[in-house]
Amino acid sequence: MSPVPTAPATEDVTRPAEGAWRTVVRGVSLSPELRVGLPGTLVLALFATAGRAIVPVVIQQTLDHGITADGVNLDLVMRIVALAGLAVLLTALASGWMNYRLAAVVETALSNLRVRAFRHIHDLSMLHQAAQQRGSLVSRVTSDVDEISRFMQWGGLHLITATGQLTVATLVMFVYSWQLALVVLLTFVPFVAAARWFQRRLTRAYLTVRENVGRLLGAIAEAVVGAQVVRAYGVEARTQARLDEAIERHRSSAVRAGRLSSVFSGTGELFGALAAAGALGVGVWLGVGGEVTPGTVVAFLFLITLFVDPVLIAAEVINEGQNAVAGWRRVLDVLDIPPDVADPGDDGVDLPDGPIGVRFEHVSFRYPAPDETARNASGPLVLRDVDVTITPQSRVAVVGETGSGKTTFAKLLTRLMDPVEGRVLLAEVPIDRVRFASLRRRVVMVPQDGALFDGSIADNVRMGHPDITPEDLELAFIELGLADWVQELPDHLDTRAGERGSALSAGERQLVALARAYVANPDLLVLDEATSAVDPATEVRLQRALAGLTRGRTTVTIAHRLSTAEAADVVLVFDQGRLVQRGTHEQLVADGGVYGELHASWVRGTASEVARADRPGR
Template sequence: MNQVQTLSRSLTKHVERLEDRQRPLDFRLIGRILTFTRPYAVQRNLLLVTVLLRSIQLPALTWAVAAVINGPIARKDVNGVMWGAAGFAVLSLSTQFVMHYRQLLALQLGESVVCDLRQALFAHLQSLRMRWFHQTRVGRVISRMTSDIEDVRIGVQEVLFVTLVQVGQMLIASCAMLWYDWMLFLMVLGLAPVLWLINHHFHRRLSSDLRNLRESFSRITATLAESVVGIRVTQAFVRQDENARIFGDLAEDHSSYNTAVLRTQGLFLPLLDLNSQVFIVLLLIVGGYRVLQPDSPMAVGDLVGFFFMANLFFSPILIIGNQYNQAMTAMAGAERLFSLLDTPPEWSDPKDAIVLERMTGQVEFRHVTFGYDAARPVLHDVSFSAAPGQTIALVGHTGSGKSSIINLVAKFYLPQQGEILVDGHDLLKVNSDSLHHQMGIVLQQNFLFYGTVRDNIRFGKPSATDAEIVEVLDRLGCGDLLNNLPDGLETQVGERGGTLSSGQRQLICFARALIANPRILILDEATSSIDSATEARLQKALNVLLTGRTSFVVAHRLSTIRHADQVLVLDHGRIVERGRHDELLELDGVYARLHKRFVQQG
């Protein structure tokens, strides 16, 4: 248990260091959030009017009660009492009407702001380059779009406008108490700091306890998710008892934090209530004494009104304290959101970028040096050319630079040195969208999106008709394989294609790439997940489909490499051999040794 608590504290500090859950109030951030309300200025201004009315109405109700007591009741005027009660009822109804529209307008405004923020964030994410995604954890990206935006939503819908109502109510109640009796008002001012200090102290403790509680719960959910996803490995290594022990320790850890929260709340609320009772006692003594004085200008109704006004003055202190904690959380969420929105793309196309209307597919590398970390290049002085329609096979050990060449051809990254030309144009000056519209990619990780088989194939060409989809499948020679699925092309692939075999997933990825009729085709170990029987069916179709397209193939299977127009053999980021399959075998060099190993493994 002590080890778990040590790990728990270490993880908590690490998470807090990476993503603090709270930030001090920052009026620049508040102003930037409010800029998202500009398209909804009419709605926002109406909301501010309801906030002002709401701040006035509750003190007005209290003043009405005191006025009826001092007036009609003191004079024993029955009609006056009835008229006063009727006026109070009408004012009470108006408060409900205003409260309804204040909440409705705040919810609508908050939802509009959150919707715009989500769209702006998603659009910005699409503009970021591949390096950023490789360096950023998926969980943090999702957190920006979910929990951080929800924190901002609460800040807009609740914190801002509720706080304005409470502050307005306190100011009006203060003026009313000062008007009723300035001496009693001074006593109230003397007690207010005491209540504020108690509230501030306990909220700091609660904030720390709740942060620990959230983090411990995150560890529980993460462990649970990991256990469910990895259940096959768990059972294979008989880890059930050990995993249950670890989870039990985390659950006890979470329970201890929950107990700390309950203990703090259990002390705070009675203490706050005790202070309220002490204040009432003092107010009764001092206020009663002033009313009972023969020459006192303070009437009983004034004392009653003062009591009510004092309640309206003190009750917002607790509410504003809660809102302050939520405001700090909203500040942290807003800071992370705007930090992401302010992250510029690593590079952007120049304004005068060349739009490639119809590529021939000629690709040339000229003395290209590249590294994911500029200080540690993974490609060194790489030069080669691919004529339109040629198939270029990339061969080499893991880490030799094959995928790096693919990433550069696809313009996912830019080289640190050298030039990459497409149809004679420097890739730096080429419009990226026009390049990618004429490029098809099939990766080893055959990623499918949630939806039907038809939806995933159409991903490569949204305007594709059903007839075009069937034609592509027939050309691949795999239409019957997919038609054997329970619902044919309407079969739901599940999350990441989990309901399909690896071969079926890869076939869908082939169809998705080829339906776009690309001029440049990239196959990054695309047949590694397909069994030999399925590959045999695909090989003839691939030979036909590769004809007329410039293709870059990273493959471990000889069937794909044998017919390549040019084989580039890489070793530690350098091209050490190049030529056709038969030519490289005659050299009896690196490729020949790799070929021998492939044959032995085959």
């Protein structure tokens, strides 16, 4: 494991590939389930292998001794056939049973690996910062793992039996003639070197393939999620061209890997022949010298096939396995990134009861560039040295232009990300020490894009308060003044929200997200332009309801509505990542500065009905 966290986002194919063996060792150590029942499986493998090695030998013996030019030895043939038949049966049973066991072990281990990677990805802030392509992350818990499973179900098996067969064949070869056995083994020394050469290249080639699968999924997701824009702008051709490019990239990288692997198997055939030639040559030489009989050499030539076949199979399995190893490595790489917004869990503390105050101590933040993790982010600072205290139960309005750092402030406040420098304290507890169970119950943020899940509206709201009764749920909508809206929905609260809430309008999604925060009943509520798409009358109704909710709570509202700033106890003014002004609305208006300008433009905006009257000729 590399000491520096490897960024999975670095889709860099030029970096030296970690040895496949290392990956497998790492993988197995992370999935101890793979070792479950391994002794039993190995015993079965031994039987299966022995059977596989015995049957050809038995047949050979029958042909050599049972059937001679003089006639047949029926007794011997009967006995041998019965014996071989038994061996065939036992082999089949043993390998069947072994497969049966392996299927369960492998699938269980991989299923747990998937879940682990999934959970881990959720603990990485890059997921919602989306510095990295989500398609690529999805591929790590889907197709990358599929690839491991596919490999283990056939490859692992063949590898085990091939190894066994190889051992048996080698032993028998040495029994026949140690000199010739050495010749065969020596011939395969350069083959092993060649195999390593190919394997290194294949590792890299298949890693590229896996990465291209990730890119492909990203491209498809973009075309599907952005279907509306694609339709509306008639850019199907361009979108298809982008898709085609991703598809073609994947194809050509896969073909490249295939080419390597094909050439390699050709090499294997050649080495098989070289071994036979070597055995014949040395056999003749030894035979002339009286060391071996020609019969031994003939038997040996037959044994060589028993030796070469498993070598080729093993080499093939190892090569094809590179695809799986690449997938495995991508999963492990993601697991290697230290979780940056992880739950401190049992080591953490709960927030003390009562209202929550907030303190930012010299907090700075920068976003990671597309191929960086939060730890090594190098983007420009979007928040610089913010130092502020918010007293419990106060109502704070955060204002500033787009891109001034307001949303970043909100995200740090709710620990969607951790600061690059400085620290954030809630109720005097460093926020990264607070257990998530406590943090997410007491602190709720409503993002501007009230993202929903594909479930009913009730399901979505219930996320804020899992134990809420249906009656209370309905009551919440009534209290928020949304009863009429619910009434007009086709299935009322059971109406499906659709994927990402697509069955609802943007404003309606915000209503649901607000209702969710409302039932959650937090002590610190952070609203990030949470009602920007809602009609004014509804918004005012919501405001009244929320005013009840916010009483006795700390609220931080990112707003661009004048009334919000006016009503706040404190206004924080952000400009280019810095906190430039703070105070009450009246103080700040008197001070002028950035707030003065914002205020002036708000006033202009509200007064524009007047301006309209000036527009002539319409």
